[in-house]
Every structure is written in C-alpha cells, then in structure tokens.
Amino acid sequence: MPDGLDRISRKKEKYRRRQVEVFNAAAAVFAEKGYHGASTGDIATKLGIAQSSLYYYFKSKDEALEMVCLEGTKGYVERLKVIVESSLTPAQKIRGAILSHIQPIDTIPDYFRTFTEELRYLPRSRRKMLNQMISDYNKLMERILADGVANKTFKTSLDCHLAMLQLISQCNEAPQWISSKTGYNLEEIATSIADNFLLGATRR
Amino acid sequence: MPDGLDRISRKKEKYRRRQVEVFNAAAAVFAEKGYHGASTGDIATKLGIAQSSLYYYFKSKDEALEMVCLEGTKGYVERLKVIVESSLTPAQKIRGAILSHIQPIDTIPDYFRTFTEELRYLPRSRRKMLNQMISDYNKLMERILADGVANKTFKTSLDCHLAMLQLISQCNEAPQWISSKTGYNLEEIATSIADNFLLGATRR
DNA sequence: ATTTTTTTCGATAGACCTATTGAAAAAAAG
DNA sequence: CTTTTTTTCAATAGGTCTATCGAAAAAAAT
Structure with missing residues (x-):
C-alpha cells in the first residue's frame, strides 16, 4: 500500500x-x-x-503566455550571475554570457521566440516580474563590460550600456539567422558575435 | 476654366x-x-x-499592412545601391549604409517598426515583392563587406554573410534602444554600431 | 440653386474567439 | 465490479472583428 x-x-x-x-x-x-x-x-x-x-x-490565454515567457527565461539571470561572479577574464565572461544567452534557441526555441517577440502583449500586471528580470539581466551584462573597462581589458571609450544593448540584440535576433538557409550552428554564431565585439573592444 | x-x-x-x-x-x-x-x-x-x-x-486590413510595409521601405534598396556604387572606401560605405538604414527610425518610426515586426503576418501572396527587396538589400550590404575583404580593408577571416546579418539586426533593433530611457540619438547609435564593427573588422 | 461627385456613416451579416459549465468518458482506487 | 477522481468534451453565452451596402452628408461643379 x-x-x-x-x-x-x-x-x-x-x-x-x-x-x-x-x-x-x-x-x-x-x-x-x-x-x-x-x-x-x-x-x-x-x-x-x-x-x-x-x-x-x-x-x-494571458496566463498561458505568462507561463511560456517565465519558462523561457528560467535560470537566465542565475546562469549569468554565475558567470559574472566567476574568476574568468572579462573576455571569457563575454563569451560565456553570449553562449549562455543563445543556448535556449537550441533547446527551447519556441519559448525563446515567444519571450523575445510576444512579451510585449502581456498585460502590464503580469509583466512586472519579467521586466524586473530583464532589467537585472541587462545590468549584469553591463557589469561585465564595466568591469572590463575598469580592468583595462576593454577600451575606456567603450559605451557599456550601448554595447550591452548591441550584444543582447544580436543574440535575440540570432534565431532568424539560423532559419536563413545558411546553416550556421549556435556555437559558430556565439563565437562570431563575441569575436567581432572583442576584436573591437579589447585594448591592444 | x-x-x-x-x-x-x-x-x-x-x-x-x-x-x-x-x-x-x-x-x-x-x-x-x-x-x-x-x-x-x-x-x-x-x-x-x-x-x-x-x-x-x-x-x-491585409492591404493596409502591405501599403505600410511598402511605404516603410520605399527607397531603401535604391539608397543603398547609390552607396555601394559610389567611390567611397568600404569603411565609409559601412558608415553610410548604417546611417541610411536607421534614418527612417527618426522620420517614419511607425512604418519602420511595422515593417520590421509585422511583415511576417502578411499573407504569402502579398509578401513576394517585399521579400525580394529584402534579399536584394541584404546582398548589397554583403557586397560592401565582400568588396572590403577583396580590397584588403577588412580581414580575410570576416564571414561577410554573418557580419551582414549582425549589422542589419542591430539596426533593426535600434528603435528599442531609444525608448530605453537612455537618450541616445540616431547618429550616436549609427556611429557606435559602425565603430564597433570597423574596429574589429579592419586590417591593421 | 441644382446637379454631380466625393466622402462618411449606420446597420449589419457572417466569422471567429475566449471562457464557462455541466455532463460524459477515462483512469485510478477501493 | 463499484466508487471516486481525473480528464476531456459539447454546447454555448457573450463578445469582438472584418468587410459590405445603401443612404446620408459634404464638397465640387455646373
């Protein structure tokens, strides 16, 4: 029994x-x-x-959208926090952050896409937690960049806030590059985004 | 009379x-x-x-969406073609192309946003011309990059197709950076996107 | 002032959509 | 096998939406 x-x-x-x-x-x-x-x-x-x-x-239906968005971002902030607080170099942190960001495009593509494109249709009342999460996430990403500047890894001229927006935007658009017949895989894409950024931002 | x-x-x-x-x-x-x-x-x-x-x-309503999308992209390809066929250096062409791309965010923001975000809801039959236009546009942008590589302005290692997608994605997301309280203006944004790309892609 | 043309409107058919409800079917427990 | 619980369903109320149509209003022409 x-x-x-x-x-x-x-x-x-x-x-x-x-x-x-x-x-x-x-x-x-x-x-x-x-x-x-x-x-x-x-x-x-x-x-x-x-x-x-x-x-x-x-x-x-609202609740369904909220659940999908929450599931699609589960662990996002936590994973980034681990990277930020690690002892990696700023450049390594950027690579890790980008890879971590686009990982769900492989594992839960529909959740990822719904989150990035449909979140705006969530009623304000349901969007509070998710907005807070996005804000936290952006701050963490920006911190990696600011630390890199403080560190003299990145150039002093780097606008950390703008660079953060540019990096995250590219990650969020990446799903559309994959469907675009050319068969890039996610690691190639992550490497390319990181390389292109680091080549320009790194002090020499 | x-x-x-x-x-x-x-x-x-x-x-x-x-x-x-x-x-x-x-x-x-x-x-x-x-x-x-x-x-x-x-x-x-x-x-x-x-x-x-x-x-x-x-x-x-479909037709209205088509008209908005067509109006939002009017002259896009033509403007880029002028830049591509000019005698500017590849780096100058990139700067010009990015500025030209994001200009409508200032002049016709609602058309721009509708085009970038809602085009996918146009019935297939209405989307043909616009898809052709996008394809032409992307090819032109990629040509600037390929010419720059052939030219030895850009590194041989540059993946022109991926770089094209990255640049255009950033331009298309730029409207969201503006509403994001920090008051960047479009020229700052264009310069930043171009600088960050050119710093990394340019041969030294 | 009258006629013609352009523009707007009210009413509405015909779909579709969300969410509820009470009942039926299916599964699990006894 | 019977009872209880879980899961699914049909029916539908109540709402919204697109597109049409003939009439009215407004503007222009004569």
Missing part, C-alpha cells in the same frame, strides 16, 4: 507533465503565429484535443 | 493625401499593438472617423 503523500504527488506530477505538453503547444503556436494571431483553438488542434479542454491547464 | 486633366489629378491628389493620413494612423496602431492586436476600429478611432469609412481607402 503506497504512502498517501506519494500517491498525491504522483498525481500532481502526471498533471504537471501534461501541462508541460500544453505549454509546449502554446509556445509553438505563439512563436509561429504571434500571440494575437494564435487562437486557443490552434493550440488545441496541435494537441488533438478540444479547445475547452485547455482551460483545465491554464485559466486564460 | 481649368484644364480637365488638371482637375482630375487634383482630385486624386486630395484623395491620396487623405489616404496617407489613413496609412499613418494604421502604421501607428500596427506599431503599437501589433498587426493582429490592432483592429480597424482602433485605426478609425485614431482618425476620428467611422470604422467602415476606412474601406474607402483600402480594400482590406
């Missing part, structure tokens, strides 16, 4: 796994058609279930 | 001017809410007219 708590948590686990399938489908449809272009009917069709069944797994 | 043709063209001109106001409103609403998030009612409200009145100026 199995333990009662075990039984309950096993049930919840089953529910949670199905929920992940639902969010996977939502992410795929959001990424393909955009949040407003995607209907809950589209998501249901992708899963082969009735549209109304979705509401057993989320309360509203 | 005015010439007949004159009278007709003057009327058409009046119609055309009102149509521009309509497309301006459409571009503004598309840019703010996204194509699918924007309703024709939103556009009409912005103009202070009835929703049904819009259909005197365009046949469908």
